Amino acid sequence: MNNTEWYSIRALTLPATAVALLVAFFIVWLVLRVQFPKKWAGVYGDAVFTFIVVWKFSIIVTDFKAVIAQPFALLYFNGGTIGVFLGVMAVSLQLWWKRPKIQFDASGIAAYSWAIILTQSIYQWLVVLLNDNQTTSEVITLLVLSTLTVFILWRITTINRALVLYTIGLIIVALFQPHGLWQPAVGVSVILLILGIVIQRAGRI
Template sequence: MYETSSLSDRTDIMLESFTIGSFEIPSMYVALAAAFLISYMMIWNSEEKKHLFSHWLNAAIILFLIYKFSYIIFNWNAFIGEPLSVFYYNGGQPGLLMGMIVMFIYMAYRSNSLFYAESYSIFSVAFITLYGVFELRLITQPPYIIMAVASLAALIAIYFTWNRFRAILMVFITLFIAQMVIRFFIFNGESILALTLMQWWILGSIFYVLLTTEKGMRDENGPQLP
């Protein structure tokens, strides 16, 4: 097993930052913004994109609010002693995990067509690709280098298989399972209960895409699986 467990806390939520003048931008935010842009460009001609991004915006707001105000739940005594502290602190990793769970529940409830699953698959592969590339600034073990290259290849493959959801779904599932396995052995070893937040996000993404795909296939008026 590779000795990188000491890095897990540092890379679990936020990687190094890019410095632009006097500003520091966390590389995770850069990866998220770039993945959003990539997915937006790929579904540019879709008539459903306005509904999709409204749906994603609501999900992001839910995630942020729960992450922020779960501080009250996990730090009740401190909040009672100083109520204004809620504006300066957040729920930490437990709050972020709670937010992600509620976010995926909301997204699964609102998503009812293959378009949602396809768009999220594109966004997820783009994000995990960029995240993996930025992660190499801190972690240079061979499995991570291989996964970064494989993720980039997967993103390119999705670009050339646009509107072929069966192929996109297979690329997404294969890549995310491989990511889960490699991250498990590097960060967790034999412990399955100590998953990092990125691993929880990967699991949530897999379940969300599979559930949304199943809902889309059951919708008689929805698109057929190409």
């Protein structure tokens, strides 16, 4: 989806996509805190914090010259698409590194699946609602992801099936969006799918 709107929060102006992501993070944190043991909301909160910090300051990697010339660029800009992937990779490494301490039991695996699916779905829903894109792509995004999310969280119990099915659904939705498969959401979904499968298999060893 294209970002077409900007929102001002006091002196800070944010694109609708950033607002959608922050709201999605908060909603999912609340859901995890209510639905699962409290520690999983804490794990999610730590992951979100890591993602935001790496994504925000990844501009040092993506545009180092601009940061040197204008240090305040760190406050107003971020690493863009590359920053998103760096943030997701940092979160993946964090979760894997802390895996022995976190101990992903059955509730942890379920919480991981819920967190990934709800974060991406709520983000996509909000992006549709906060921006003004082609009606066809918006309707398909809302219908497909809404149906898929409810079905998966209601009927699918294994993380492998849940994330594989969701990733396939997200890819189908992406085909009807302006940037097609060349958008961060698809790559992020694949990375988190792989991480989820690895974590689940590692927990069985």
